[in-house]
Amino acid sequence: AQSVTQLDSHVSVSEGTPVLLRCNYSSSYSPSLFWYVQHPNKGLQLLLKYTSAATLVKGINGFEAEFKKSETSFHLTKPSAHMSDAAEYFCVVSSSPSGGSYIPTFGRGTSLIVHP
Amino acid sequence: KAGVTQTPRYLIKTRGQQVTLSCSPISGHRSVSWYQQTPGQGLQFLFEYFSETQRNKGNFPGRFSGRQFSNSRSEMNVSTLELGDSALYLCASSLSPGRGETQYFGPGTRLLVL
Numbered sequence: 001a002q003s004v005t006q007l008d009s010h011v012s013v014s015e016g017t018p019v020l021l022r023c024n025y026s027s028s029y030s031p032s033l034f035w036y037v038q039h040p041n042k043g044l045q046l047l048l049k050y051t052s053a054a055t056l057v058k059g060i061n062g063f064e065a066e067f068k069k070s071e072t073s074f075h076l077t078k079p080s081a082h083m084s085d086a087a088e089y090f091c092v093v094s095s096s097p098s099g100g101s102y103i104p105t106f107g108r109g110t111s112l113i114v115h116p
Numbered sequence: 117k118a119g120v121t122q123t124p125r126y127l128i129k130t131r132g133q134q135v136t137l138s139c140s141p142i143s144g145h146r147s148v149s150w151y152q153q154t155p156g157q158g159l160q161f162l163f164e165y166f167s168e169t170q171r172n173k174g175n176f177p178g179r180f181s182g183r184q185f186s187n188s189r190s191e192m193n194v195s196t197l198e199l200g201d202s203a204l205y206l207c208a209s210s211l212s213p214g215r216g217e218t219q220y221f222g223p224g225t226r227l228l229v230l
Contacts, residue, residue: 032216043120043206043221051216090159094216102214103172106151106159 002027004093006107014115019078021110023091026072031095033074034104035065038088047089050074061085086114118143120209120222128228134195137225141188141209147171148190149219150182153204162205165190166213194227202229 007022025031032051036044048059055067065076074091091107121140129135141148150162161174165184182192188209194201204226208219 034218036221041223043223044208044219045221046218049216049218102217103161103164103174104219105161108158 002029002031002093002095002105004091004105004107006089006091006110008110009108010111010113012113012115013081015083016080019076019081019085019112021076021089021091021112023074023076023107024072025074025091025093027093027095029095031093032102033065033067034092034094035059035063035074035076036090036092038090038109040087044090047076081112081114083114083116086112088112120207120220122205122207122222122225124225125223126226126228128230129197130230131197131199133197134193135197135227136191136193137205137207137227139190139192139207139209139222141190141207142220145209145211145220146188147210147213147217148184148188149208149210150190150192151206151208152176153206153224154202159206162192164213171213197229199229202227 003026005024034049035047038044048057050057050067058064063078088109092104094102094104096102123138147166149164153159164172168184179195184190204224206224207222210217210219
């Protein structure tokens with residue numbers, strides 16, 4: 001079984017300040033973890049993914065996330081927010097027993113609001 | 117390389133009708149997944165196809181069905197539409213199924229059921 005919890009439904013920051021979007025997961029097996037971004041009326045775009053290599057993962061547009069197994073977390077960060085970062089962000093977990101099928105589970109999303 | 121395309125982009129139907137949505141994956145991608153996105157339920161997995169075979173199915177009624185063709189293009193069908201089927205339907209493609217495979221999403225088809 002697997003699940004993912006995005007701890008904040010909305011996060012509001014000022015342009016130029018750091019961004020932190022929190023994600024906790026639950027999985028009985030070694031998971032892959034993803035962060036996607038969705039701009040209004042658009043599909044989802046992959047920001048970054050963790051698949052059991054380096055625990056600190058760097059993505060596009062200056063975003064990064066750290067996989068912390070002991071805390072079952074995969075928080076998304078960015079040092080300095082830009083107006084164009086305003087969007088909906090989804091944390092995704094995908095895992096299964098060996099040889100099984102992988103069905104991704106999406107978090108409910110965090111809406112990032114960036115103030116000028 | 118062209119991205120995932122979905123047609124139509126917008127659709128209005130009435131209760132009881134049926135609808136077919138189409139998805140063309142990125143060239144070379146053989147796995148296609150479908151999702152339903154609503155404000156109330158968020159993003160929910162519908163089904164996944166690989167090499168014309170349904171590999172996984174989410175927790176949706178039998179009114180929701182799909183198929184994949186030999187060129188990897190996929191269609192999903194919803195019969196006997198209900199008001200609650202109003203949603204954004206997203207298609208995603210990947211090279212193959214797998215835990216770490218990146219899914220590339222299309223822009224979605226927005227379905228409104230009146």
